[in-house]
Amino acid sequence: MMTHTSEASRGLASRARSYAFPVIAFVVWRVVQLAILLSFGGQSALKQTTGFLPISHPGFFLWDGAWYQRIMDVGYRPIAGSSQQPASFFPLLPWTTRAVRFVIRSELGAAILVTTVASFAAVVLVYEVLRRWKGESVARWAIVLLLAFPTSFFLWEFYTEALFIALTAGALLAMMRRAVWLAGILGGLATMARPTGILVLLVLAVMYLEQRRGINRDVLWLVLCACGIGVVMLVMKQQTGSALAFTRGSEAWGRHLTVPWTPVNTTLRAYLHGTGPRLGGWSGSTASALGSVRDVVATYVFLFLFLVSLWRPWPWSARILILTMTLAPMATGIVQSMSRYVLAAWPAFGVAADVPATVRSRVLGVVTLILIALSVAVLHDWSHGYFIA
Numbered sequence: 001m002m003t004h005t006s007e008a009s010r011g012l013a014s015r016a017r018s019y020a021f022p023v024i025a026f027v028v029w030r031v032v033q034l035a036i037l038l039s040f041g042g043q044s045a046l047k048q049t050t051g052f053l054p055i056s057h058p059g060f061f062l063w064d065g066a067w068y069q070r071i072m073d074v075g076y077r078p079i080a081g082s083s084q085q086p087a088s089f090f091p092l093l094p095w096t097t098r099a100v101r102f103v104i105r106s107e108l109g110a111a112i113l114v115t116t117v118a119s120f121a122a123v124v125l126v127y128e129v130l131r132r133w134k135g136e137s138v139a140r141w142a143i144v145l146l147l148a149f150p151t152s153f154f155l156w157e158f159y160t161e162a163l164f165i166a167l168t169a170g171a172l173l174a175m176m177r178r179a180v181w182l183a184g185i186l187g188g189l190a191t192m193a194r195p196t197g198i199l200v201l202l203v204l205a206v207m208y209l210e211q212r213r214g215i216n217r218d219v220l221w222l223v224l225c226a227c228g229i230g231v232v233m234l235v236m237k238q239q240t241g242s243a244l245a246f247t248r249g250s251e252a253w254g255r256h257l258t259v260p261w262t263p264v265n266t267t268l269r270a271y272l273h274g275t276g277p278r279l280g281g282w283s284g285s286t287a288s289a290l291g292s293v294r295d296v297v298a299t300y301v302f303l304f305l306f307l308v309s310l311w312r313p314w315p316w317s318a319r320i321l322i323l324t325m326t327l328a329p330m331a332t333g334i335v336q337s338m339s340r341y342v343l344a345a346w347p348a349f350g351v352a353a354d355v356p357a358t359v360r361s362r363v364l365g366v367v368t369l370i371l372i373a374l375s376v377a378v379l380h381d382w383s384h385g386y387f388i389a
Contacts, residue, residue, distance in 0.1 A: 019128075021143070022127040022143050025144065026123045026124075029147040033152075033156075036376060037382075041383050061111070062157070064159055065157060068093050068158055069158065071086050072094035072101070072107075076236055076239040082252075083249070084252040085240075088253070090197070092160070093114070093158070093160050093163055096114055097114045098110075100113055100114055115158060115163075116156060118155075119162035121170070122162045123147070126169045127139050128173055129172050130142050130349075130350040133350065137357065137360065145353060148368045148371035150377075151388065153375070154340050154389070155343070159340075161343050164190055164193045164197065167189050167193060168187075168321070171183045172203070172204070175207045175208065176211075178211065180219065183204050183221065184222050184223065185221075187200045187222065187224060187228070188227050192228040192231060196325060196329070199325070200321075201225035202324065203317050203320050203321045203324070205222060206316050250332065253289075253334075256333040257331060259331065260331045264296060264335050267290045267334075270290055282376075282377035282378075283377035283380070283381050285387060287336075290336070291336040291337070294339045295389065297339075298338050299330065299335060305348040306319060306326065312351065341389075
């Protein structure tokens, strides 16, 4: 009896030591990024008018965050006379924040709490999934690369990145534990977080087949992923008059359905021929639909990492998540914001960390320093009102 108790205690202590790394990494990352941002003058100086309140909202609710704030306050009520409508944004983040706001009675406090918890969960869950796939060393370095990535600060902004990553990683972890019902629930929530969430159904289906020789009745739990989009359609039908409102209006942001490689090649040619948009700030930022050089580089890097995953022994579920979360935003016709969208392809950070152990620390140490330098430049631009992604 004592032997079993001591073994259980040692196992618990070992697991606690293992999780200490992502927890400490998260705290250091959050404190350092906050310190850097404050040194540049705090949150963005840009003031945006959301279109439904007579005041501007500086700081936390910026760009897409302003749209999520609108959904939180007034739902999907159409904006008269505007081509840009809130139906292009999915509701899980504002709904969750609204529920927390009801409890703590502070909109800003609720938004900060939700994004902080979501980003913490994303870091821990990504770490655990990658640890199970490739071991502790690769998982640790993957977390370092994720947090050092120039657009990682969107994980704690009022954007869906952290929530979506936490849900997808949680769904994959549930599948690893053969809790298909939980994977289906989390996949359904991911579908309610952003339009590309429906692709998580494909990833979970592939992982299901990786784990089993046949198909059992429990596979029906994955239908919950599709139920998430059904909830979104029902709400949009009630509030906008059209269940498919989210499929229209993207043209107002310059987006349209096309083959994935067309927009990135168009942007690359524009920069190579000197006809690209004017870039500003320390990191070469622009609000142009063509996107920044940062967006182009991120796109090609993540496509390259997908190819590397084919060469290295990675599960197909990881490969498909990388590919779908990279190609889907590319298929909307513009490269703008790709440096943010690729965060959803988070297994790619594990692929990047999966280099030979003999050179891993040296190679990834240099890469991390480069990413940190780029992150400082990006935070400078964000704090001065530049559009980042």
